[in-house]
Amino acid sequence: MLAQSVFTPEWWQELFSPDGRWLENSLPRITIGAILTLGLYSLLYRENKFYRFTEHVFVGLAAGFSVVALVKEVLWPLWWVPMLGVPGREATPDMPAVPGVEAAWLWGALLPVAALGFFVFSKKHGWLSRIPIGIIVGLWAGQQLNAFQNRFLPQIADQARPIIPLGETSPAMAVNNLIVVITWIVVLSYFVYSFEQKSKFLQRTSLMGRWLLMVGFGAIFGTTMMTRFVLFIDRAYYLLIEWLRLGERL
Amino acid sequence: MSQDLQTEKQKATFWETMHAVDRRWLYLILFVVVSILVTNPITVPNVEDPAAEALYDYLSGLEEGDFVYIENDWTNSTRGESRGQFEALMRLLMRKKVRFCISTLGDPQIPDIIRPILRQMAKEPGNNNYEEGKDYVIAGYFPNLEAHVSGLVNNIRDTVKEKRVGGRSIIDTPVFEGINDLSDAKCVVVITASGTINLWYERIRAKTKLGLMCTAVMSGENIPYYVSGQLVGIAIGAKGAFDFESLLEKEWPEEENPGYKNFTSGRRYMSPLFFALMLLIFAVVMGNVAMYQLKRTGRHG
Numbered sequence: 280m281l282a283q284s285v286f287t288p289e290w291w292q293e294l295f296s297p298d299g300r301w302l303e304n305s306l307p308r309i310t311i312g313a314i315l316t317l318g319l320y321s322l323l324y325r326e327n328k329f330y331r332f333t334e335h336v337f338v339g340l341a342a343g344f345s346v347v348a349l350v351k352e353v354l355w356p357l358w359w360v361p362m363l364g365v366p367g368r369e370a371t372p373d374m375p376a377v378p379g380v381e382a383a384w385l386w387g388a389l390l391p392v393a394a395l396g397f398f399v400f401s402k403k404h405g406w407l408s409r410i411p412i413g414i415i416v417g418l419w420a421g422q423q424l425n426a427f428q429n430r431f432l433p434q435i436a437d438q439a440r441p442i443i444p445l446g447e448t449s450p451a452m453a454v455n456n457l458i459v460v461i462t463w464i465v466v467l468s469y470f471v472y473s474f475e476q477k478s479k480f481l482q483r484t485s486l487m488g489r490w491l492l493m494v495g496f497g498a499i500f501g502t503t504m505m506t507r508f509v510l511f512i513d514r515a516y517y518l519l520i521e522w523l524r525l526g527e528r529l
Numbered sequence: 530m531s532q533d534l535q536t537e538k539q540k541a542t543f544w545e546t547m548h549a550v551d552r553r554w555l556y557l558i559l560f561v562v563v564s565i566l567v568t569n570p571i572t573v574p575n576v577e578d579p580a581a582e583a584l585y586d587y588l589s590g591l592e593e594g595d596f597v598y599i600e601n602d603w604t605n606s607t608r609g610e611s612r613g614q615f616e617a618l619m620r621l622l623m624r625k626k627v628r629f630c631i632s633t634l635g636d637p638q639i640p641d642i643i644r645p646i647l648r649q650m651a652k653e654p655g656n657n658n659y660e661e662g663k664d665y666v667i668a669g670y671f672p673n674l675e676a677h678v679s680g681l682v683n684n685i686r687d688t689v690k691e692k693r694v695g696g697r698s699i700i701d702t703p704v705f706e707g708i709n710d711l712s713d714a715k716c717v718v719v720i721t722a723s724g725t726i727n728l729w730y731e732r733i734r735a736k737t738k739l740g741l742m743c744t745a746v747m748s749g750e751n752i753p754y755y756v757s758g759q760l761v762g763i764a765i766g767a768k769g770a771f772d773f774e775s776l777l778e779k780e781w782p783e784e785e786n787p788g789y790k791n792f793t794s795g796r797r798y799m800s801p802l803f804f805a806l807m808l809l810i811f812a813v814v815m816g817n818v819a820m821y822q823l824k825r826t827g828r829h830g
Contacts, residue, residue, distance in 0.1 A: 323556050348637025352670040356691045368696060377697040419675055426731035437757035498749055502766070505745040506610060508805045509767045512798050513609025515563045526568040529793045 290524065304521070313522040316514055362386035438463050462491050545828065548819035555812055562808055566801035573799045580755050581772035584718075584740045584762020585621070589780065591715050593626040596708050598681070598737075600719040600729070602635030604642060607722035607744055612646070613770030613794035614742040615720050619647065620777055620791070623656040623664075627715075628704045632668035632689065634677060634725045640669045654788030655781060666699040668692045678728040682736055685711050712736045716761065719743075726751065730759055742769060767802060770795030 293306045302308070318333030360380060367379030392411055399408035440456035441448040448456070468481060469488030476482050519525045577585075591597070599618075603611030622629055633639040644667060651659040659665055668689045671677035680688035686700045686709060694702060707713060717733065718740040719726045726741055733739055738761040743751055745766030755763045764773055770793075777791040 324553060345637060348670060349672065352637050352640070353672050356669070356693065361691060374696070378701065380698075422675060422679065422732075429732065429734060430727065430730040433757045433759050434753060437753075495749065499746070502745040502748050504806070504809060505766055505768075505802065506607075507746075508802055508809075509609040509745070509798055510607065511559070511609075512563055512567060512801045512805065513794070515560070515567045515801070516609075516794075516797070519564055519567055529797060 306522075309517075309522050313518055316518060320514075358386055358389070466491055544819040544822040544826075547815050548823055555808075559805060559808060562804050563801045566804055567797075570797050571800040572796065573803065575771055575775045575796075575799075577772045577775055578765065578768065580752070580762055581764040581769045582762070582776065583755075584742075584760075584764055585773055585776045587738065587740065587761045588618070588621055588627075588716065588718075589625065589776075591622075591625055591627050595625075595627050595715045596704070596713060597622060597627055597629045598685075598711065598714045598717045599629050599631045600717065600721070600725065601631050601633050601639055601643060602719070602721040602723055602725045604636045604638050604722075609794065609798060610744045610766045610770065611720055611722055611742070613767060613798070614764055614773065615643065616646065616650065616793050617770055617773035617777060617795065618718060618720065618742065619650055620653075620656060621773070623651065623659050624781065626657055626664075629665045630668055630689065630699065630704060631665065632677075632692075633670050634672075634674045634728075635721065635723055637670040640667050643667070653790050655786060662694040662699075662702050662704070664704065666692075666694055666702055666704045668699055674725060674728050675732075678732045682711050682732050682734060685709075685714075710736070716740055722747070730754060767795055767798045771799055 290306075294310060295307075315333045315336065318329045319337075321327055322330045361383050364382030365380040368374070368377040370376040392414070395407045396411045397408070398404045398406075401407075438460060440460060442453055442457045442460060444450040444453040465484045465488040467488070468484040469492065471481070471485070476485055516529075520528055588597070601615065603615070631640075631643065644661075647659070647661070647665070647667075650656055657664070661667065669692050677688065686705065690698050690700045692699050699705060700708075711717070711733075714737050716738040717729060719729055720742040722744045726743065726747075729739055739759065740761050740763070741751055741754075742764040743766075745768070748763070748765040751760070751763060754760045764770065772795070774792045774795045781789050781791065783789050783791055
């Protein structure tokens with residue numbers, strides 16, 4: 280199978296063809312990705328220089344890409360353009376009119392505040408860097424009460440469930456609800472650290488809570504394995520199908 | 530007596546080997562199993578998860594011209610799970626002629642990853658030749674998670690107005706016609722491989738419905754939000770993608786709709802995943818039985 284795909288003249292021709300060499304999903308581009316993938320997976324055999332090289336390439340590329348993306352996606356459209364404004368454009372037969380953006384120079388006032396962050400490198404003036412950090416922390420902290428209310432109160436309210444099979448509550452639903460309520464109580468009892476758990480009853484509920492937590496962690500570990508395996512399967516697909524063309528593409 | 534001792538010694542040697550097998554052999558077996566099934570996938574049957582079905586049913590019930598806001602927070606690092614989910618969601622929205630805006634909080638690479646995927650998908654039969662700037666917009670990357678989500682909830686137009694497509698602000702495109710507040714959106718769908726969904730739980734203030742497509746590892750902490758009604762539905766991992774694909778197939782069968790593409794990575798990755806998990810279970814069982822046998826014969830440790 281390998282010989283039928285990789286060693287065909289068409290495969291090699293496509294690899295070295297100058298047409299559309301760097302287009303999305305072009306073979307030269309995929310080949311670079313495949314070599315780097317193999318480099319990273321080579322660690323599974325043992326630590327080696329090829330792995331180190333690919334790791335450094337990855338870190339360097341990610342850092343460089345992030346800088347470009349931050350300028351292009353954040354600083355330019357969200358700060359520079361609003362500050363300097365954009366002239367409007369009249370309608371043409373091909374394009375509709377585009378309204379301009381009025382310059383708002385007040386955005387420039389953010390620059391010195393943000394620049395204070397660089398004082399973190401100075402021993403003498405390091406305290407200045409805490410000003411922008413303080414603004415960010417203050418903004419974040421101010422929202423937390425509301426955030427807690429929106430996120431967790433519905434969760435707590437949801438624990439009040441009917442455990443008696445009456446009306447719309449079927450016996451199966453009542454049993455299910457009972458399991459939820461008992462689990463909730465015994466797991467919470469495990470986290471009672473304010474006083475020593477001398478009561479036999481509390482000790483037992485606490486132990487049960489710990490066991491149920493372990494069941495939960497086991498389930499989470501299972502789903503973790505599912506994610507990791509699917510990521511590996513996708514890499515195998517990339518190497519075998521997209522790169523080596525050993526099967527039908529999606 | 531001597532023969533019994535010899536047999537016991539041989540048994541112990543086998544279990545010793547099982548207990549101390551070089552993990553690289555396991556990697557090799559895994560690679561072989563996965564390779565066979567990736568190149569020769571087996572079509573497996575599917576029973577849709579009710580939580581994924583709930584999300585699909587809600588979105589499938591939308592009408593032409595409705596608006597959905599999509600928070601798309603995955604990159605190539607979780608492509609195996611997230612891309613299948615993303616593609617299935619896009620197919621559903623395009624076929625229903627639902628307008629959508631996509632932004633990201635996770636990684637600045639994301640707009641460049643999804644743009645070619647969307648262009649390619651728009652050409653598929655049934656996807657109504659969706660065009661950027663007319664049927665959908667990509668609002669791009671926003672760096673401050675808290676500020677961005679709060680901004681969207683408080684004033685969606687003001688938050689995204691600086692992002693442009695074809696020289697004009699995205700809020701001047703037909704996609705944002707009649708959308709003055711997040712409550713005008715029928716739903717926010719978060720496709721994520723990280724904790725960005727938590728910001729939506731905290732800040733959405735019931736302005737609209739919230740749906741989630743997440744990686745399998747995130748399911749444990751997010752299913753309670755579906756049970757409590759904070760999520761309209763949740764699609765989990767590659768299985769969630771497969772669920773969406775199966776439901777697309779039920780609504781638009783490929784046999785009756787020539788050229789339609791319902792199945793992608795969700796179905797394709799199910800059989801390798803099944804056998805990989807079987808291998809894992811086998812290895813864990815063998816390792817534990819080996820440990821037990823070695824302890825029994827006093828050879829462990």
